[in-house]
Amino acid sequence: MRSPIRVLLRAVAVLGMAAGLALPAAAAQAHDVLETTNPADGSTVTAVPHSVVLTYDHTPIAIGTEIQVKDASGTNQADGAATVVDNNVTQAIKPGAPAGKYTVVWRVVSSDSHPIEGTFTFTAKAAGGGTSSTEATNGNNATAPATPSSAATPSSAAASDSSGGFPVWTIPVGVVVVLVIAALAWFVRRSLARAAQE
Incomplete structure (x- = not known):
């Protein structure tokens, strides 16, 4: 039987990896001023x-x-x-x-x-x-x-x-973050369901 705590820890690790990949990409897209x-x-x-x-x-x-x-x-x-x-x-x-x-x-x-x-x-x-x-x-x-x-x-x-407005590069980064969160939520829900059945 899988522990719900272990499932949550794995989910946090996946989210941390996704954030680590997204943040450098966002920083690299910053325009000169x-x-x-x-x-x-x-x-x-x-x-x-x-x-x-x-x-x-x-x-x-x-x-x-x-x-x-x-x-x-x-x-x-x-x-x-x-x-x-x-x-x-x-x-x-x-x-x-x-x-x-x-x-x-x-x-x-x-x-x-x-x-x-x-x-x-x-x-x-x-x-x-x-x-x-x-x-x-x-x-x-x-x-x-x-x-x-x-x-x-x-x-x-x-x-x-505009330089003080909404940067264009945040759109694809935001899409990636939303997809990662959605996938993570699905993974956690499925893992918890399997743990409950076991």
Whole structure:
């Protein structure tokens, strides 16, 4: 005759193994996070900088990374391709880019191989060729955190999840956990029924 306690202990062991397999997979799916930008999001600088720099918490993948620096008219003033060095992504700006408000639209491939995207803005008082972007009018050279607008799936930018919302990767993980719990419940019920019959 099987002991109900032994059956329960076996069930707990199975659940622990399932959780141990699911949690590392979930952690591996965490997207990189944009920590700071230079110029800072929403800041005003004395002139259009030579480049914009985005700093992430991990090193993004260079392939597929794209940054557009759009002026007030919507013209992309980015000069060449973005470069990735450690966790910094740098996008050069065309010399002589006009003064005004700029919107930086970025899309990089996270270190977990998933594309993420977002935007931030800054305003330049003078055209390019002037002083460095770090000379902001508020006198503070430090960059401020910039919040990514969304994290996108590889197939479509429209199917993006907000950085503060519900991560897409939790759906398959949740399905696996539910299936494991259902299988565990069936196993325990069947084992207890057999134990009672014996």
